[in-house]
Amino acid sequence: MTGGMDGHAEDRGRVYQASGDQHITEHHHHGDAAAAGGPDSVRRPAVGQPPVVLRDRAEVLERLIASQRAERGGEVYVLYGMGGCGKTAVAYTLFQRAEAEHGRVGLWVGASDRASLRAGMLAVAADRGAADAELLAARNGLRPAADLVWQYLDRSAEPWLLVLDNADHPEILRDGSWLRSSPRGTVVVTTRRSAARWWPGAELQHIGVLPxxxxxxxxxxxxxxxxxxxxxxxxxxxxxxxxxxxxxxxxxxxxxxxxxxxxxxxxxxxxxxxxxxxxxxxxxxxxxxxxxxxxxxxxxxxxxxxxxxxMSEATALLRLLARLAPEPLPLSLLNQDAIGAVLPRARCESALRALLDQSLTELVEVGVRCVQSHGVLLDSVAAATPADRSPALDSTAVRLLDAAVPALPDAGPHDPGLRLLVPHGPALLRRVADPATSAEALAVVTRLCVALHRTGDYLSAWETARTAAELGERRLGAEHRLVLAARSRAGRALFRLGRYTEAEETLVRVRSAQERLFGADDPDTLDSGHGLQLVLGNLGRPAEALALLRATVAGRRRVLGPEHPLTSRSRSSLLVLLPATDVLTEDDGTLLDLPADCARILGPDHTVTLGAHHNRAWALYQLGRFDAADEEIRLVTEAYRRRFGPDYPIALSAQQLLSRTRTARGDTAAGIELMTDVVARRERGLGSGHPFTVASRRLLEEFASGRWRPPHPPG
Incomplete structure (x- = not known):
C-alpha cells in the first residue's frame, strides 16, 4: 500500500485510510438514509398491560416521585428484588406519573442484553437530538457510543427520567460505562442483582413480596x-x-x-x-x-x-415461547408455516389470545408489535416441559428464527428489527440439547451475525458471534465447522471495530484449524483467509496481505468459479493492494475489466459491482489516468449518496477521492469545495479529533496551500 492512499473502497465498500490513520470500515445502507433510526421507541415502556392498581408501593413511589419535582437531577435509584416481585410495575408507574405530573421526558430502555441496551441508549441519544451521522458513527464503532448518549442527556433542554429495565447482568452496564448520572435527569434501574459493588453511588430500594x-x-x-x-x-x-x-x-x-x-x-x-x-x-x-x-x-x-x-395449542405455544428469551418477540415470527410442527398455524391466533387472556404473555409495542413473557414463567415452563416434546419445540423454534433472518444478508441500513432477534438466538442455543438441532440453531445465529455486521452494527455482530461460538462449542465441540465459522465471524467484526491485533489472533487460529480439518480450498478456510488479508493490510504488512489475497483469489476460482460474487470480491481487493504497475499485468491484464464483468453478471447496482468501480477508480488515479478516474469516482459517489446518504463513511471516502481527482485535473476550487464538505461532515459525525477527520482536514489544508501533489504515473 502506498503512503498517499486514503479513503478508497474495496470488498463491499471497505474503506482504507492510510497516511498515518489506517482504518477500515464498511458501508451498509440501502434506501433512504433518514430511515436509519428504525422503529426503536424509547418513549413507550416495553410493558404490556399495566397493573390495575399498584398495591403496597406508595412509600417507595412517593420517594421516587419526590426526585421528579423541581427539576431535581443527578440521582440513580436501583429497584431490586426477585423475579416476579413487580419491579417493572413500580418503574412503569413512576414513568407515567413523571411524564403526566412533572413534565419529565420519559425514556425507557431494556437492559437485559448488550445489543438491546446499546440500541435503546442510541435511540435515547437520537431522541435528545443526536444527528444521524453521529449515531451512524457510534453503531460502526467509530466513536464511543456511551459518551455520545450521555453528552446529549447532559445537554437536554428538558428534564428526563431514564429507566433501565431488567438489568440482571450489571456487568453489561459497566462495560462501556453506560450507567452514569446527570444533573438533567434521574436514572432508575430494575434488577435482580442487589450487591452494592454493582451500583456505586446509587440508592438501593428493595421490592419484595406483598403484605x-x-x-x-x-x-x-x-x-x-x-x-x-x-x-x-x-x-x-x-x-x-x-x-x-x-x-x-x-x-x-x-x-x-x-x-x-x-x-x-x-x-x-x-x-x-x-x-x-x-x-x-x-x-x-x-x-x-x-x-x-x-x-x-x-x-x-x-x-x-x-x-x-x-385448547392444547395454547399449551404448545407457551412451551414454544419458553424456548426463546423473555424479551420482545416480533409477532411476525410466529406467523410462519413452520409453526405447524407444534400447533396448527390457523390456531395460533386463538392460542395467543388464550395466553394473553390468562396473563401468561402480553403484547408490547416497541415500534413493531411484539409478544413478551416473564422470564421466571418461561424458565419454569421450560423446566416442566416433557422431554419427549422438546425436540419438536426446539426444531420449530429454529425454523421460525431462520425464517426471520435474511437468507442472503447484504449491505443495508441499520435495522432495529434484527436487534429484536438477537437475544432469542443465544437463548435457543442454551435450551437445545440435540447436537443436530444445535448445529442448525448455530447456523441461523451466525447468519444473524452476518446480517448485523452488514448493517454496520459491528458490536452486536461481535458479541452475538462470540456468545454463539461459546454456546455451540458446549454441544458440538471446539472444532465443529459451524463453531469455527462463528468464531471467524467474530474475528471479522473485531476487525471492523479497529481491534486489529485481536482480529488477527482470532482469524489466524480459526483459519489454521479450518485448513487442517477441511483443507486450504474449503470455502470456510477461504472466507477466513479473505478476512485475514484485510487485517494484515491494516497492520502494515502489505506483502503478507497480498500473498494471502492471491491465494484466496486462486482458491475461490477453483472452488466457486471465476464469476462467483465472492471471487469477484477478492479480485476487487487486488485493485487496492497491488502496486500501480502490477494492476496492468495481474490476471493477464484483465483486472481493470472487473467492474464491467461484475455489472454484466451481478448487475450495475450490486454492492460488489460498486465496490469494484470504486477500487478501479483508485487504481486509475494511482496510474495517473486522472480523467478516467474522475469520471468513475463521480458516478460511484453519486450512487453511494443516493443509496447510503451523504454522511455514510463510504460515501465520504468516495467524495474524498473525487476531490483528489478534481484537483489532479487542475480544478483546485472544486477539490477544495468537495473536501470542505467532507471535513464538515466528519467533524459533525466523528468529532474534530477523530483520525478520519484529522486526515481529511490535513488534505484540505494541502489543497488550499498548494502543497498537495498528485501521484506520478508509473514508468
Missing amino acids: REDAARVLCDLAPHSGTREQAAEIADRLGRLPLALTLAGGFLSHQVLDPWTMETYGNRLDGEERVELIDQGADALADGDPRHLVGLTWQLTLDAFEARG
Whole structure:
C-alpha cells in the first residue's frame, strides 16, 4: 500500500485510510438514509398491560416521585428484588406519573442484553437530538457510543427520567460505562442483582413480596367475583404473595366463563399439584419456601384448564415461547408455516389470545408489535416441559428464527428489527440439547451475525458471534465447522471495530484449524483467509496481505468459479493492494475489466459491482489516468449518496477521492469545495479529533496551500 492512499473502497465498500490513520470500515445502507433510526421507541415502556392498581408501593413511589419535582437531577435509584416481585410495575408507574405530573421526558430502555441496551441508549441519544451521522458513527464503532448518549442527556433542554429495565447482568452496564448520572435527569434501574459493588453511588430500594392484605386485594382487583377478601388472602399466602404468581392466578380466575372457578376451588387445586422447579436466572438460589416455586403451580392449573377445554395449542405455544428469551418477540415470527410442527398455524391466533387472556404473555409495542413473557414463567415452563416434546419445540423454534433472518444478508441500513432477534438466538442455543438441532440453531445465529455486521452494527455482530461460538462449542465441540465459522465471524467484526491485533489472533487460529480439518480450498478456510488479508493490510504488512489475497483469489476460482460474487470480491481487493504497475499485468491484464464483468453478471447496482468501480477508480488515479478516474469516482459517489446518504463513511471516502481527482485535473476550487464538505461532515459525525477527520482536514489544508501533489504515473 502506498503512503498517499486514503479513503478508497474495496470488498463491499471497505474503506482504507492510510497516511498515518489506517482504518477500515464498511458501508451498509440501502434506501433512504433518514430511515436509519428504525422503529426503536424509547418513549413507550416495553410493558404490556399495566397493573390495575399498584398495591403496597406508595412509600417507595412517593420517594421516587419526590426526585421528579423541581427539576431535581443527578440521582440513580436501583429497584431490586426477585423475579416476579413487580419491579417493572413500580418503574412503569413512576414513568407515567413523571411524564403526566412533572413534565419529565420519559425514556425507557431494556437492559437485559448488550445489543438491546446499546440500541435503546442510541435511540435515547437520537431522541435528545443526536444527528444521524453521529449515531451512524457510534453503531460502526467509530466513536464511543456511551459518551455520545450521555453528552446529549447532559445537554437536554428538558428534564428526563431514564429507566433501565431488567438489568440482571450489571456487568453489561459497566462495560462501556453506560450507567452514569446527570444533573438533567434521574436514572432508575430494575434488577435482580442487589450487591452494592454493582451500583456505586446509587440508592438501593428493595421490592419484595406483598403484605397479606395487599396481596389479597390484587386477586380481588383481577377477579372481583371469584370469592371473598379472606379467601383471596388464603390463596395469596399459598402463592407466597409474589405479584407474578398473583397475576397469573387472577388472570385465570377472571376468564373462566362456562364453568367459572371460585377462589376456594382454585385453592383446593393448588393443594393437589406437585411443585414445579424453576431457576430464576440472575437471582440468588431458591430456598424451599421461596414463592417463585409457586409460579409453576399457577400456570399449570391454567394449562390443565386449556387441555380440558380442548385448547392444547395454547399449551404448545407457551412451551414454544419458553424456548426463546423473555424479551420482545416480533409477532411476525410466529406467523410462519413452520409453526405447524407444534400447533396448527390457523390456531395460533386463538392460542395467543388464550395466553394473553390468562396473563401468561402480553403484547408490547416497541415500534413493531411484539409478544413478551416473564422470564421466571418461561424458565419454569421450560423446566416442566416433557422431554419427549422438546425436540419438536426446539426444531420449530429454529425454523421460525431462520425464517426471520435474511437468507442472503447484504449491505443495508441499520435495522432495529434484527436487534429484536438477537437475544432469542443465544437463548435457543442454551435450551437445545440435540447436537443436530444445535448445529442448525448455530447456523441461523451466525447468519444473524452476518446480517448485523452488514448493517454496520459491528458490536452486536461481535458479541452475538462470540456468545454463539461459546454456546455451540458446549454441544458440538471446539472444532465443529459451524463453531469455527462463528468464531471467524467474530474475528471479522473485531476487525471492523479497529481491534486489529485481536482480529488477527482470532482469524489466524480459526483459519489454521479450518485448513487442517477441511483443507486450504474449503470455502470456510477461504472466507477466513479473505478476512485475514484485510487485517494484515491494516497492520502494515502489505506483502503478507497480498500473498494471502492471491491465494484466496486462486482458491475461490477453483472452488466457486471465476464469476462467483465472492471471487469477484477478492479480485476487487487486488485493485487496492497491488502496486500501480502490477494492476496492468495481474490476471493477464484483465483486472481493470472487473467492474464491467461484475455489472454484466451481478448487475450495475450490486454492492460488489460498486465496490469494484470504486477500487478501479483508485487504481486509475494511482496510474495517473486522472480523467478516467474522475469520471468513475463521480458516478460511484453519486450512487453511494443516493443509496447510503451523504454522511455514510463510504460515501465520504468516495467524495474524498473525487476531490483528489478534481484537483489532479487542475480544478483546485472544486477539490477544495468537495473536501470542505467532507471535513464538515466528519467533524459533525466523528468529532474534530477523530483520525478520519484529522486526515481529511490535513488534505484540505494541502489543497488550499498548494502543497498537495498528485501521484506520478508509473514508468
